Amino acid sequence: MAGPRSQEYSRLRGMVEEALPGYLSPAACGAPDPLRKAMEYSLMAGGKRVRPVLLLSAGKAVGGREEELLPFACAVEFVHTYSLIHDDLPAMDDDDFRRGKPTSHKVFGEGMAVLAGDALLTEAFRIMAESEAAAAQPGRAVRAIADLARSAGAEGMVGGQQMDLSSVAGTADASTVDEIELRKTAALLASCARMGGILGGGTQGQVDALGDFGTQLGLLFQVTDDILDETASFEEMGKGTAKDRARGKWTYPVAYGLPAANARAEALGREALDALAAFGGEADTLRGLVRMVQDRRS
């Protein structure tokens, strides 16, 4: 991806990158030093910041202000980071590397990794509830908080991870895997898009459309992840690859092959763009995210 859309992504990502450490500073967060260090290690490990950029872009598409959206954008990255730390635990996916670095429990021990995740999740809600937007527009803030909690919780991400965990032992069919992908990945991305819409003051119709966009983008994200797991090397991904197949996990490319998986990615991208039909140029950054996810190599 190149051109103005990509530049806008880089700008928003840079804004998030710059804001994130502030929420862990001693002035903002009273963590004991070892805990702060573990939280920071994973939070600042060089993620692509797709979720916060999605929230910011969705909010701007309905006229929201960046400085009001930013704390919520950072909060969803906190939530995403906690989920990675816990997913990597030995009792879960048992991964030793993430983004080219040893995972949290490899560096700090399992107990600390559990706590770093717990703290990141809890602090996400602190950041949102203590934000200026929460004081100025508390009605919007509680709606956004409720949306994130539902999408990250038992109905969404945690529920999906539980189903995924159980699916290793059992035999998951295609419809179960669809549900896992919806819960585990798409729910949080859909929530990011809706949160932007809510906080930016969008109509219910706009919020719903943004949610549809986020769902399709999330499924696209997941299928490209599964494709990369099959095709990419450790160096490209910064983590072990071809693990899904080795573990006997059902994924789209494993079950139907790469050409079918690529076709599905194209279709999901089109559906994502269709969800934005009612928006004009103000949603171009969102449209650019589709191409970026389709083209990603890591």
Add this chain to the structure above:
Amino acid sequence: MAGPRSQEYSRLRGMVEEALPGYLSPAACGAPDPLRKAMEYSLMAGGKRVRPVLLLSAGKAVGGREEELLPFACAVEFVHTYSLIHDDLPAMDDDDFRRGKPTSHKVFGEGMAVLAGDALLTEAFRIMAESEAAAAQPGRAVRAIADLARSAGAEGMVGGQQMDLSSVAGTADASTVDEIELRKTAALLASCARMGGILGGGTQGQVDALGDFGTQLGLLFQVTDDILDETASFEEMGKGTAKDRARGKWTYPVAYGLPAANARAEALGREALDALAAFGGEADTLRGLVRMVQDRRS
């Protein structure tokens, strides 16, 4: 404890006991069944519900309505339950029994126990943000949510658990242990009391006084817990006892002996009551909590 104060405690506890399962019902919470089962196992394991009763009593002391306070009261019990599940994990305190029943990871496995805790924590924020009070009084709701997140997160409970975890290996002195107790136990109880005050529409002075009361009650709770760990049997406590001494942990009774610990409990109780000096009979249920904690046998 007997008499009207005790009856009021039982009534409020019963109200919480009755409301809790509803928040996990399929209509309210879209958890996959195995996850729901694990969440329910720990949530409905017969806790004393001190934190929700504290929140309800504090809210009523400033004129709050029970039905508006109840979702927040249940949410703090969700947070408390998550913390117990994670604290019991093998990588943390490694406990096999809790309230006379096998701990979550012994029944459901470690991965599921981590996820059940994650889900309970996240659902707590969903319950608060989706409550009727949050729609009617969003400004109060975000303040209460922010207060709970700060007290349960890196500055409070999670931070305290991390210091506690690290203190097993090292040698913790009395002032470090004071800080651990403040963070790990007292912060959440203080938050419950403040949340009641905020949601009930109390003045800042009332909210602060309730917070002071909660802090003293929390420290009292911790010192009686340490005393019980020294003196009670497994049958009484429903979990292993004398573990602190065996693990070389610094606790007040281990360091200074039981008579000194009992004297400290008396002093903390007096300080808790002093914090309520500006309140009249409307705070009698709160006052009753002091005696109840001092007299507890499990």
